[in-house]
Amino acid sequence: MRTEQARAAGLLAASAALLVAAVLVSLAAGAVPTPPGAVLDALRGRGDVGTVLTVRDLRVPRTLLAAAVGAALGVGGLLMQTVSRNPLAEPGLLGVTAGAGCALTVGVLLGAAASPAEQLALALVGAVAAAVVVLAVGGTSPLRTLLAGVALGLVLNGVSLGLRLATPPEVFDVYRFWSVGSLAGREQAPTTLPLVAIAVGLVAVVPLVRSLGTLALGDQVAAALGTRVGAVRVAASGLVALLAAAATALAGPIAFVGLLVPLVARWAARGSLALAVAFCLLAGPVVLIVADVLARVALPVGELPVAVVTAFVGGPVLILAVRRLARGEAR
Amino acid sequence: MTVVVRFGPVSARPGVRSLVVSSVLVVLAVLVGFVSLSRGAGWDPPSEVLGAFVGGGGSPVVVLQWRLPRVVAALVFGAGLGVSGAVFQNLTRNPLGSPDVIGLDAGAHTGALIVLTTLGGSALSLAGAALLGGLLAASVVLALAAGRSSGAGLRLVVVGVAVNAMLVALNSWIILRADLEVALAGAGWNAGSLNGVGWEDVGPALGVVVAVAVALVLLAPAIAQHDLGDGLAAGTGVELVRLRRLLVVVGAAASAVVTAVAGPILFVALAAPQIGRRLAGAAGTPLVPAAATGAVLLTTADLVARLAPAGRAVPVGVVTVVLGGLYLMALLAREVRTRW
Numbered sequence: 001m002r003t004e005q006a007r008a009a010g011l012l013a014a015s016a017a018l019l020v021a022a023v024l025v026s027l028a029a030g031a032v033p034t035p036p037g038a039v040l041d042a043l044r045g046r047g048d049v050g051t052v053l054t055v056r057d058l059r060v061p062r063t064l065l066a067a068a069v070g071a072a073l074g075v076g077g078l079l080m081q082t083v084s085r086n087p088l089a090e091p092g093l094l095g096v097t098a099g100a101g102c103a104l105t106v107g108v109l110l111g112a113a114a115s116p117a118e119q120l121a122l123a124l125v126g127a128v129a130a131a132v133v134v135l136a137v138g139g140t141s142p143l144r145t146l147l148a149g150v151a152l153g154l155v156l157n158g159v160s161l162g163l164r165l166a167t168p169p170e171v172f173d174v175y176r177f178w179s180v181g182s183l184a185g186r187e188q189a190p191t192t193l194p195l196v197a198i199a200v201g202l203v204a205v206v207p208l209v210r211s212l213g214t215l216a217l218g219d220q221v222a223a224a225l226g227t228r229v230g231a232v233r234v235a236a237s238g239l240v241a242l243l244a245a246a247a248t249a250l251a252g253p254i255a256f257v258g259l260l261v262p263l264v265a266r267w268a269a270r271g272s273l274a275l276a277v278a279f280c281l282l283a284g285p286v287v288l289i290v291a292d293v294l295a296r297v298a299l300p301v302g303e304l305p306v307a308v309v310t311a312f313v314g315g316p317v318l319i320l321a322v323r324r325l326a327r328g329e330a331r
Numbered sequence: 332m333t334v335v336v337r338f339g340p341v342s343a344r345p346g347v348r349s350l351v352v353s354s355v356l357v358v359l360a361v362l363v364g365f366v367s368l369s370r371g372a373g374w375d376p377p378s379e380v381l382g383a384f385v386g387g388g389g390s391p392v393v394v395l396q397w398r399l400p401r402v403v404a405a406l407v408f409g410a411g412l413g414v415s416g417a418v419f420q421n422l423t424r425n426p427l428g429s430p431d432v433i434g435l436d437a438g439a440h441t442g443a444l445i446v447l448t449t450l451g452g453s454a455l456s457l458a459g460a461a462l463l464g465g466l467l468a469a470s471v472v473l474a475l476a477a478g479r480s481s482g483a484g485l486r487l488v489v490v491g492v493a494v495n496a497m498l499v500a501l502n503s504w505i506i507l508r509a510d511l512e513v514a515l516a517g518a519g520w521n522a523g524s525l526n527g528v529g530w531e532d533v534g535p536a537l538g539v540v541v542a543v544a545v546a547l548v549l550l551a552p553a554i555a556q557h558d559l560g561d562g563l564a565a566g567t568g569v570e571l572v573r574l575r576r577l578l579v580v581v582g583a584a585a586s587a588v589v590t591a592v593a594g595p596i597l598f599v600a601l602a603a604p605q606i607g608r609r610l611a612g613a614a615g616t617p618l619v620p621a622a623a624t625g626a627v628l629l630t631t632a633d634l635v636a637r638l639a640p641a642g643r644a645v646p647v648g649v650v651t652v653v654l655g656g657l658y659l660m661a662l663l664a665r666e667v668r669t670r671w
Contacts, residue, residue, distance in 0.1 A: 155653050166639045323475075
């Protein structure tokens, strides 16, 4: 037991160290690379004015956004996988973020997405609707649910793209990022409300962890242990939708982070849901910050949408997960 | 009830219903194509469109040089995609094992993009690279998904989804990395579009699709045996390994040539064979109804895409993705109770 605790503590410390390293790299990397010493100086407001401006007003907010979105996607994915007992469940792959994005697009078209509150509400409605449809079509099979999610995601993204192309460009100029997830320039938009929503969602997970942990044992065992199964399930699903909607409102649809992060977190946590949540809170930001750094330096000029990076990194993880799942089912 | 159709040494015994359905579908496709010919900024009266053909008025340049190549492309590409889908669905014995799902289209797009951005690329090298990329992607997916355990069909699709996601990401990276002009040309067919398709694009593609059709007619008896199961096919003298390889290449050629010209037009290859099969009431996944349905689907989707307000070009790929995705959802919802 002691060694188990020591292992968990070591892994947590390592994740935290990784997070710090990722944040430092994210502050240093960009179109104009900044050496680490200059970054630290700039954070304290010293050194070259341009560097101070770049680091404090652009890179710090952007890194914070990446961290928040990463945490939301990671924890959201873990919650969704726990509630549906489906190791492939992920808001991005299951079309939930696409639903949020599509609702936002329709909202812009109807002129109903003016304030951040309206945008968040629209994204939430879209996320919930998409999740309900996918889970209804998918039934109990993890693979079929995933397929239904991918199909719905394609449909919704197609609708968004079609609407975007069929209307005057000015209408959608500001909202282009909702078709492909990106963090570029997002720190300039109003971000307070979605950030608060993410914080609320992440805090609300804490009291749910114990009852969610019993769900993994099966509904009957969970009920016998005193868990109100239906209520816990609804609450957790609501949190998944909230986290996914807020992340989409901030950065647009980003897939695979919610698959990749919980996969690693559950391996590290060895069955403890509380530990897994903690790992997701640390690893989600790491993954998205690193992906965002790659997105910044991948092109000679300009940037790659971060969702492109996560898709490229996440594809192999999905293949791995499917092959493991298939082996488990065959056994 | 069946009838025997003979062309020299080749004979076929399609069901009467299959024959009737296919003929009706072909007529329907041509009719939709004709409606599409009369669609410009507004609608032209049919007499003017007909007039353009016989030289009695109307505007021959607009109808014959601008609109006709696009309509012919929609008919031919739709048929090509339908056939390609049917070939792969037969091969994998899986309604979801179509080229757009198993990464072939995305791979073909990658191949075409690489040639376009590095070599500049003639139509021929584009098509060749598309074929190569498509074959490579499809082989990787088929190899990764191989296995005897239950749920192999769905595993194929999920591996395809993963490889697709990676290739699409790679493609957008290539496009964004490229010079602006190349990138604009590439982005044009990123979503699958028939905008600006001219006769010089349609000609070679038409040749490939016809060649594919001839190859399939020659292979038809072996394909029919293959449909009966591996054991029976091998027992009646079909070289299964060789047949499968040939079919992969032929099926890939049909959809790669479409991708090389128009970009990845998704879901026609998935939906057309299944719709055609149900309409024809056939046991396997017959090729001719699949081709006819594909032509109807793509011409209709292109017509829908062109109904957008003037100057706002909606790629036909967007329309097929929306319609086909909904169809796939319906397929999944219906099969909840039956398989997997």
